[in-house]
Amino acid sequence: MIWNNEETYSRSEMQALQLDRIRKTVDYIYGKNPYYRKKLDELKVRPEDIRSLDDIRRLPLTTKQDIRDNYPFQLFTAPREDIVEYHATSGTTGKPVVVGYTRQDLETWKEVMARALTGAGITKDDIIQNIYGYGLFTGGIGVHYGSIQIGAGVIPISGGNTQRQLMLLEDFGSTVLTSTPSFLMHLHEAGEEAGIDFHKLKLRVGVLGAEPWSEAMRHQIEDKFGIKACDIYGLSEIIGPGVAFECIEKQHGLHINEDYFYPEIIDPQTCEVLPEGEAGELVFTTLTNQGQPLFRFRTRDITRLTYGTCICGRTTVMMERVTGRSDDMLIIRGVNVFPSQIESVILKRQGVSPHYMIIVERKGAMDSLRVKVEVTEDFMVKAAADILKGDEFDILEDVAAVRSKKRNLQQDIKDMIGISVEIQLVPPNSIARSEGKAKRIEDRRPN
Numbered sequence: 001m002i003w004n005n006e007e008t009y010s011r012s013e014m015q016a017l018q019l020d021r022i023r024k025t026v027d028y029i030y031g032k033n034p035y036y037r038k039k040l041d042e043l044k045v046r047p048e049d050i051r052s053l054d055d056i057r058r059l060p061l062t063t064k065q066d067i068r069d070n071y072p073f074q075l076f077t078a079p080r081e082d083i084v085e086y087h088a089t090s091g092t093t094g095k096p097v098v099v100g101y102t103r104q105d106l107e108t109w110k111e112v113m114a115r116a117l118t119g120a121g122i123t124k125d126d127i128i129q130n131i132y133g134y135g136l137f138t139g140g141i142g143v144h145y146g147s148i149q150i151g152a153g154v155i156p157i158s159g160g161n162t163q164r165q166l167m168l169l170e171d172f173g174s175t176v177l178t179s180t181p182s183f184l185m186h187l188h189e190a191g192e193e194a195g196i197d198f199h200k201l202k203l204r205v206g207v208l209g210a211e212p213w214s215e216a217m218r219h220q221i222e223d224k225f226g227i228k229a230c231d232i233y234g235l236s237e238i239i240g241p242g243v244a245f246e247c248i249e250k251q252h253g254l255h256i257n258e259d260y261f262y263p264e265i266i267d268p269q270t271c272e273v274l275p276e277g278e279a280g281e282l283v284f285t286t287l288t289n290q291g292q293p294l295f296r297f298r299t300r301d302i303t304r305l306t307y308g309t310c311i312c313g314r315t316t317v318m319m320e321r322v323t324g325r326s327d328d329m330l331i332i333r334g335v336n337v338f339p340s341q342i343e344s345v346i347l348k349r350q351g352v353s354p355h356y357m358i359i360v361e362r363k364g365a366m367d368s369l370r371v372k373v374e375v376t377e378d379f380m381v382k383a384a385a386d387i388l389k390g391d392e393f394d395i396l397e398d399v400a401a402v403r404s405k406k407r408n409l410q411q412d413i414k415d416m417i418g419i420s421v422e423i424q425l426v427p428p429n430s431i432a433r434s435e436g437k438a439k440r441i442e443d444r445r446p447n
């Protein structure tokens with residue numbers, strides 16, 4: 001099912017619309033945003049130089065760091081009083097990456113989310129159990145807007161609360177689940193334990209994303225729940241969920257809402273634009289955003305683009321499911337985590353050294369983080385001396401010190417990244433040193 005006529009535009013109609021919109025956007029940004037104006041002046045690009053879509057390549061690339069450097073609002077182009085909603089996502093250190101949307105931006109968001117839900121075959125007859133988190137994260141509210149737009153019934157239950165999720169699933173007769181795939185796997189485990197037969201429920205569709213997942217995981221989820229599972233992609237900097245989505249007819253590749261977000265694929269090393277079909281880093285230029293329009297935002301997500309007409313009738317460009325990232329960001333249960341955030345906490349603590357290893361594991365259906373941290377030589381020497389002396393009181397004190405170090409580190413890291421980690425303190429020099437780039441992550445999750 002298709003929500004809007006624009007999704008079936010011919011290539012020339014789409015390109016004409018995109019060109020018109022990008023010219024207006026460059027004009028708007030140049031007139032109102034000192035940061036980008038300076039960049040364009042440096043590059044000697046004036047708004048009138050954008051004559052074809054290829055000229056988008058002349059615009060500067062933007063990174064998460066650029067947004068963070070302008071924290072919190074310096075990159076906003078609309079006046080503060082026109083911003084009606086704020087969201088934020090994790091940056092590489094403590095400060096989040098902030099985005100602001102105007103009323104018109106929210107209209108865009110509703111539109112693209114309406115397309116995504118409709119694409120997954122959802123109608124006003126459905127009841128959507130919306131498990132994405134409500135809050136600064138864009139998942140919950142984005143799906144909420146889309147549900148209202150298409151007239152479906154939305155249950156804003158948000159994340160977690162497994163037992164209550166199961167109760168509402170049965171009692172309200174939810175027909176759609178919107179969630180991270182990893183949480184759905186967990187929900188299924190808990191449901192099975194509680195004796196729920198998922199195939200007897202009214203569930204029929206899942207709209208899943210916010211983290212990488214595989215074709216194998218899709219099949220498992222479809223089998224376990226007796227549903228069709230469609231992928232949905234997005235990022236806060238661009239709009240949140242709804243940037244691209246899979247149609248239920250094909251379930252293979254995501255349609256990009258390219259009349260709002262212009263995609264390019266670049267080589268992450270050279271930043272050269274790559275031809276159609278080649279894998280590289282996805283970059284978006286917003287075509288209508290007002291709050292914080294962005295030129296050529298580097299998503300760091302690796303994918304490839306293909307043009308053509310889909311069996312669902314859409315002609316919008318398709319991106320392959322995201323296959324990786326060109327930076328070290330980890331996504332744990334839908335939460336974006338940078339190793340550098342964890343490092344900044346470790347570096348502030350006494351008694352532990354900057355040698356650490358982050359281990360990502362899958363326990364049951366859920367991903368978990370364990371951080372191995374070396375205690376310092378001094379700390380170890382004192383503990384060893386106390387043991388040799390055999391002074392029980394001192395030894396007990398050392399044990400208490402280890403426990404409180406662990407607890408404090410755990411709490412500080414949770415405060416920083418928003419999820420719990422297990423801390424494992426290890427002796428000095430026990431974590432392998434590498435000669436080149438330090439290897440800080442051991443990802444033990446099966447693919």
Ligand code: DLL
Pocket residue numbers: 089132137138139140208209210211212213231232233234235236237240241242299301321322325331336
């Ligand atoms: O995750 C928005 C979202 C919410 C998308 C709900 C889908 C559903 P951020 O927190 O800003 O926004 O994280 C964006 O998450 O750059 C990708 O690396 C990753 N990501 C999002 N969707 C997918 C997906 C939301 N379907 C970052 N597959 C992005 C793989 C995804 N990775």
